[in-house]
Amino acid sequence: MSKVTVFGSFVVDLMARVTVTPKSGETVKGSYFKMSAGGKGSNQAVAAKRAGANVVMITKVGQDNFKDIDLTSFEREEISTVFIFIDNEKPTGVALIMVGEEDGQNIITVVPGASDNILLEEVKKAKNEIISGSHLLIQLETNLDVTIEAINIAKENNVKVILNPAPVINLPDAIYEGIYLITPNELEAESLSGVKINDEKSLIKTTNFFHEKGVENVIITLGSKGVYISTKSERVFVEAIEVEVVDTTGAGDAFNVGLVAALASGRK
């Protein structure tokens, strides 16, 4: 099994359940509280490991107690913590999540903290890890300058970059050149390409946007409909497997790690 490097965020999720989410100025009583490891990067690293990939994580936490949640969760999953950098000024990132049981609303505030403050010299220190892997899996919750540096290190050393462009932000054109695979969901694809997706023609136009900018392969995830795959030689729509849906939160993360674990195991 080849190695997958995940470069991304770690935050501590502080989740409270409430009957109805509060309005501005209101205080409500919660019924349940849970603190757990979160952040797109960390979630994808753990899930990729559980899917059978050999994973190394690069991220950054603060010099505080929350960092231990991160380190403990990676140690438990047997993921190396050597490239989890520690910020002396910024705290470990947190996500404040309120889940309304009756109104079905989620209110979330993410303070990325140290995850958004990875230094150029730190990613350079992790260079050997990146270049000794077969794939670099990357999202967009970390500071963009250093995220781009990690991508460039991978590209220059023939490591295949899988870019999950979430949360979507404005990206410079240069980022796309040489990307092995991009995996936006429908809304991310629309936002990046400026094309409204409503039929096969628009899917072709959207994927062409990425190909023309230098991306080799494009997979647009379409929720319960499945995925649209476009490579340089073929285009194919793959329907989702029908399942009894319990909760689709993190479906995109799960899709990306299943994919990267399969690719790292040599599947085409």
Ligand SMILES: Nc1ncnc2c1ncn2[C@@H]1O[C@H](COP(=O)(O)OP(=O)(O)OP(=O)(O)O)[C@@H](O)[C@H]1O
């Ligand atoms: N209801 C569903 N039934 C079957 N498969 C699903 C369903 N929802 C999602 N999937 C699978 O997961 C993939 C990713 O889902 P989706 O396109 O919703 O990602 P996403 O919007 O990034 O998800 P999220 O933001 O919730 O993490 C889909 O392409 C599909 O393969």
